[in-house]
Amino acid sequence: MSIDSATEVFEAHRPLLHGVAYRMLGRVADAEDVVQDAWLRWATADRNAVRAPRAYLVRITTRLAVDRLRQVQSRRESYVGPWLPEPLATDVLAPGRPAPDTAERTEFAETVTFAVLVVMEALSPLERAVFVLREAFGYPYAEIAAVLQRSEAAVRQLAGRARRHVEERRPRFDVDPDRQREVTERFLSAAAGGDLAGLLDLLAADARLVGDSGGKAKAPLRTIESADKVARFLIGILRTVPAALELRFVELNGGAALLALVDGTPDTVFQLGIRDGRVHTVYVVRNPDKLGSLAR
The missing domain is CATH 3.10.450.50 (Nuclear Transport Factor 2; Chain: A,)
Structure with a gap:
């Protein structure tokens, strides 16, 4: 695969990768850094050996976001005053996707609300990764297990803990x-x-x-x-x-x-x-x- 083709493939997936990274980190700047690091990995990879570019790109982006989250969580402990996510413009929730219907838009948008992102701050990096991939993007447990290099049983346990935590603490706001x-x-x-x-x-x-x-x-x-x-x-x-x-x-x-x-x-x-x-x-x-x- 030529570098031009590699760039085209990556750009087609950029909105998805940014969506994963932002939900993981709650910061636009951090998400952009992770996506840039993912591009560098993709640009230097043996792309001819990659059978499923989407799966490969989501995998490296998620792992990079987990690593970044572990770094920033320690900094947030010394943050002055309450911490809120960085506001994200979502008038176009996912460029390149078909226009979502009302139900899909609501489900997609709910995972980027301040209320949910604040609640997710208490999750471990792995719990947050599982929650994001499962709840925001509908990934099957088996695929999430491959992304995180964990067993499917372990991923299901992480998903259960994360979902219970979010559901118990998420404020029920109107989304209309x-x-x-x-x-x-x-x-x-x-x-x-x-x-x-x-x-x-x-x-x-x-x-x-x-x-x-x-x-x-x-x-x-x-x-x-x-x-x-x-x-x-x-x-x-x-x-x-x-x-x-x-x-x-x-x-x-x-x-x-x-x-x-x-x-x-x-x-x-x-x-x-x-x-x-x-x-x-x-x-x-x-x-x-x-x-x-x-x-x-």
Whole structure:
């Protein structure tokens, strides 16, 4: 196989490989590094001996992501404040795939939500790999076993543990995009207008706000809990926004989100966890290291 053909094959699979790596790592930059490393492995491999390029590429990408995850997990233990995933633009969930129907889109998007990715942080690297390949991409246990060089029985055990952990801790948020957009618009209008009563009407009583700054921007270092405290915090910070602030509705991590830009540069992402028409969680990402990909 020539290098041109190898490049064509790899590019055809890049969206899949990036999807695996992002779900494993929760960082766009880390996922891109893993995919680049996978390309280097592919470019120097004996490609004529590779019978199934897709399986080969998923295998090396997953193994590289497992290794990278083991490295970054230790760094996250010293992270300043709460850790949230890096926002991922998902208006095109999987370039090159047929347009998904509603059920497939929901299932595909659910595995990249902030809520699920945060829960997956507690999984071991192998559990996370099994969960991603099985739940997000529907890989059979036998294929996952080959990827991870484990027995099929061991993979089934890992899958069971990972699924139980995620199901027990995953918040049950609405995923209907039209409903998300409607509630997000009302939420923005109330917060920007200083309408405390309007915000309280939208927030669940036990609502919470999770802010991620990594110590590099202003954001709460602890989770804010209760509707009243969340509402007052939001109104307080929106009173001090710069005149050059621009807000855009975007699709991030499978749902409606607000992107705040200052002088055209991404400054803050707001995404809401919504259930039964009420906001249960407000995710706020302000770490500039996690907003760079949105500038592109």
